[in-house]
Amino acid sequence: MNYRVVQTVEAFKYPKGTVWGPYTKKEDAEKRVETLESFKGSGLVDEGEFGEPCSAVRPAYEDGTEEV
Incomplete structure (x- = not known):
């Protein structure tokens, strides 16, 4: 399950979206x-088969090293 x-x-x-x-x-x-x-957004968690999980690098503005 993914x-x-x-x-x-x-x-x-x-x-x-x-x-x-x-x-x-x-x-x-x-x-x-x-x-x-925490950034005034929102999302819903889905369960199912969505293909192979992949690793991703978080954008710099998420970790605070770049201004939005």
């Missing part, structure tokens, strides 16, 4: 939702 997050409110520089993941752990998907919410 998990993904479908963004429901614009956050960072990403529009509503952006898909994050897939993640192998639900906790990782829930952390993405928390991150979106």
Whole structure:
């Protein structure tokens, strides 16, 4: 089982409808939702088969090293 997050409110520089993941752990998907919410965004966690999980590098403005 994989998990993904479908963004429901614009956050960072990403529009509503952006898909994050897939993640192998639900906790990782829930952390993405928390991150979106900390930037006044939101997202919903989906469960299912979404292909192979891949690693991603977080944008610099997420970790605070670049201004938005």
